[in-house]
Amino acid sequence: MPGPLTAILAAFTDYQTQGNIAPYAALFAAGFVIAVVGHVARAREIIVLGIFVAGIASVLPFLVWGNGG
Secondary structure, three states: OOOHHHHHHHHHHHHHHOOOOHHHHHHHHHHHHHHHHHHHHOOHHHHHHHHHHHHHHHHHHHHHHOOOO
């Protein structure tokens, strides 16, 4: 009998194969907000973290869904 973690992982994977871009858009927006906070605080590490999060959010759909071809 699969455990609850397996069920959650299967549901997440199935949800992601449906082509819903909302989680990635939310992650990108969070990265943008983190970068803006870093600029306001004048903290380079936070700025870089925000850019990194936004960059990962931009690439992640291609890694999860493939190139579509």
